Amino acid sequence: MEFGGGDEIRFERRGVAGVVTLTRSKALNALTHGMIRALAKALAAWEQDKAVALVVMKAEGRAFCAGGDLAHAYDGMRTGNPPLDFFADEYRLNAALARFPKPCVSLIDGIVMGGGVGVSCHGSHRVMTEKALFAMPEVGIGFFPDVGASFLLSRLKRSFGMYLGLTGTRIRAGDACRAGIATHVVSSASLDEILEGLCKGTSPDRVLRPFASRPDCETDEGTLFAIARLFSRDRLDDLLLGLRQARDEGEAIADSALAAIEKASPTSVAVAFREINTGAMLEMDDCMRMEFRILNRMLAGHDFPEGIRAVIIDKDGAPKWRPPSLAELSEPAVDAYFAPLPGGDLEV
Incomplete structure (x- = not known):
């Protein structure tokens, strides 16, 4: 089916399913503007097509999608042409996926980070395999957890989303399932059979049930308890103070988390902390505007x-971050990131 996107993304009708395959495997399926626009067109068409009962998203290679095309973004910022249109269309797509009225099943069989989370984790069924690797590592590159992360991470129990957003920690399918990021965990070897069942029109839950397992969490219960205690703070200063005290008392999770935060952009950490806390009070569309x-x-x-x-x-x-430390970052400087835009907010 022709929605654009060239050889970077493929669209097919298989039975009652609209099937999307990301095909930029050599680039870990990093999203380009063409892929985003094509996927948005496909979703709009399939939403209106009564013959399409559900959408299935999958990818070729060892990554589902490792994020957006950062090299392109860098070139645009360096030449005075920041890729605002790319992000605007991406955020509209994220919002459209969240409100898509039909089942949307993502088959995540590899790396899923950043923009890949945005096109897979807002649908109704997030299916991960033993090869899945999830992360939102944006603070480590001077950015912030976007593509709806303010909605997704803020709703994970026991402050696990705040932990993921501030540290960029990578997790596997067991932790993702426990947290609610994944709805199902299956074997990679079963994906072809699952896809066949979905295309026949059987309900996704019924198709997935015989293949789904409840894997053990990769993170032990004691560490999860420590994360809940350490990352449930109303103020970033209090969170960091608690981490330092716990580190000094020999808690390994505090040591590794603090090391990741201190290496990241101070501005990004402060913005992410407020963004995730604020997102808990907003609906998806308002999260995308923020x-x-x-x-x-x-x-x-x-x-x-x-x-x-x-x-x-x-x-x-x-x-070389500016400012180089949180101590040198003022509250008004953080406030400025959340201020209304002179030209008006994003229309989603």
């Missing part, structure tokens, strides 16, 4: 291009 406000300021700032440079372009792993 994220677009933040996005505009991030694209015009220093840390996002500097983070991409250090991690993706030069790969020296030594970003």
Whole structure:
């Protein structure tokens, strides 16, 4: 079926299912603007097509989708042409997926990060295999957890979403299932049979039930309890103080979490903390409007291009953040990221 996207994304009708396959495997299926626009067109068409009962999303290669095309974003920021249209269309797509009225089944059989989370984890069924690897690592590149992360992470129990957003920690299917990110965990070897059943029109729950398992969490209960205690704070200063005290008392999770936070952009950490707390009180569309406000300021700032440079372009792993510490970051500076946009908020 022709919705655009060239050879980066494929659309098919199989039985009653509209099937989307991300085909940029050499680039870990990183999203391009063409892929986003094509997927938005397909969803709009399939929503109105009575012959399409559900949508299935999958990918080729070892990644479902590792995020957006950061090199392209970097080039745009460096040349004075920040990719606002890319992000605006991506955020509209995330919102459309969240309110899509038909079942949307994501078959996540590999890496899913950043923008990949946005196109897979807002649908009705998030199916992960033993190969799945989930993360929102944006604070480490001077950005913030976007693509609806303010909605998704804020709703995970026991402050697990705050932990993931501030540290960029990678988790497997067991932890993702316990947290509610994944709705089902299946074997990678069963995906073809699952897809066949979905295309026949059997309800997704009925198709998935015989293949689904309840894997053990990769993170033990004691660590989960510590995360809940340490990351449930109303103020970032209190959270960091608690982590330092727990580290000094020998808690391993506090040591690793604090190390990740202290390496990340101070601005990104502060913005992410407020964003996730605020997102808990907002519906998805309002979360996307808030994220677009933040996005505009991030694209015009220093840390996002500097983070991409250090991690993706030069790969020296030594970003120079401005300001270099949370102590030098003022409250008004953080407030500015959440202020209304002069030209009006994103229309979703």
